[in-house]
Amino acid sequence: MSSENPSHLEQSGASDESLQQVHARLQANKPEKAQGNPRFPLVLLGIMCAAIFFGAVYLAHYSAHFDASIYNEHQKPSAQVATGPVITxxxxxxxxxxxxxxxxxxxxxxxxxxxxxxxxxxxxxxxxxxxxxxxxxxxxxxxxxxxxxxxxxxxxxxxxxxxxxxxxxxxxxxxxxxxxxxxxxxxxxxxxxxxxxxxxxxxxxxxxxxxxxx
Ligand code: HEC
Incomplete structure (x- = not known):
């Protein structure tokens, strides 16, 4: 940060102040670390947890146990042919x-x-x-x-x-x-x-x- 650069302080005309004074003044102007809504990360965490929970429930219902006959496009459809129409x-x-x-x-x-x-x-x-x-x-x-x-x-x-x-x-x-x-x-x-x-x-x-x- 430029605030820690002493040459910058001299350029801005603060050369007559002692270094401690400048430091103290800059410290006072520094924005608070914990500014903003401290509860926001908690809300975000809650939304993420809800999304993961919804995803898990959705997969449990609709994943069909990740059956290869549904998800694997390269699988040979041997099981489906057996149940298909038989030509007599x-x-x-x-x-x-x-x-x-x-x-x-x-x-x-x-x-x-x-x-x-x-x-x-x-x-x-x-x-x-x-x-x-x-x-x-x-x-x-x-x-x-x-x-x-x-x-x-x-x-x-x-x-x-x-x-x-x-x-x-x-x-x-x-x-x-x-x-x-x-x-x-x-x-x-x-x-x-x-x-x-x-x-x-x-x-x-x-x-x-x-x-x-x-
Ligand atoms: C060009 C006409 C014609 C075609 C085509 C034909 N038939 Fe015939 N079929 C006849 C005639 C006429 C008779 C009786 C012959 C006689 O009068 O001696 C006959 C008789 C039969 C008979 C014995 C009599 C009865 O009615 O059960 C069978 C069985 C038969 N045909 C099956 C077939 C099958 C199966 C085919 C195809 C692969 C076929 N026919 C194609 C004209 C035809």
Whole structure:
């Protein structure tokens, strides 16, 4: 501070006063150390304590225990995938149906009277003894007369063995067997693969031929 600088005192014309007098005068003019509101730091301390307390209560309520699945953006969401929507074979089969079968058998599975037989409520789709038959129909196609739900058809269905994989055929038949009120067990890719391996490359079936084979 300049008050302790003797050369400064001389410049300000205080050279005739004794050093003690000047000192005493400056001391008297010095501002009190404890000036201002002495309670202010206490108020500040109180505000800080309240803020810390509020913060602690807030974290206790909303921190979710700092769960890594919420706070860690780099975490792989394995736990969330497990609880997410599950894609079933029937759901995949619906896509295959929409792309390959719907034009003839219709979205309702009712077919077209006299032209395309129904899949909804069809004994071929539902009965256990026809389980292998419908795999054969989709793999190799079907020609000639057929009776479905008491109605006669005499048309031709195109083969899908060259277009669809075993899994796709299994999925579409699983869909057909569980849609429109139908309720029959799923078809597996292994069942389709077994029939493909047994018959290899061949032409369309007739119903007469199908009923002779298991
Ligand atoms: C081009 C039209 C057409 C397409 C596409 C088609 N079908 Fe067919 N489907 C037929 C016809 C026609 C018959 C009956 C054939 C006959 O008269 O011998 C038939 C018969 C069937 C049968 C046995 C009879 C019954 O109604 O249950 C099943 C099962 C079947 N189709 C499933 C499918 C599936 C699954 C697909 C798609 C992968 C498909 N079809 C695509 C026309 C079609």
């Amino acid at each position: 074979p029937a759901m995949l089969g619906k896509r295959v149906f929409t792309a390959n079968c719907m034009t003839c058998h219709q979205a309702t599975g009712q077919g077209v009277p006299g032209v395309y037989p129904p899949l909804a409520g069809s004994e071929f789709v539902l009965k256990p003894e026809h389980e292998k038959h419908i795999i054969k129909i989709v793999l190799y196609g079907l020609n000639g007369p057929i009776t479905v739900k008491g109605a006669n058809f005499n048309n031709a269905m195109t083969p899908f063995g060259g277009i669809l994989k075993d899994e796709q055929i299994a999925n579409v038949l699983t869909y057909v067997r569980s849609e429109w009120g139908n309720s029959a067990p799923a078809i597996t890719p292994e069942q389709v693969a077994a029939i493909r391996a047994e018959f290899g490359a061949r032409g369309p079936w007739t119903v007469e031929e199908l009923l002779k084979s298991p």
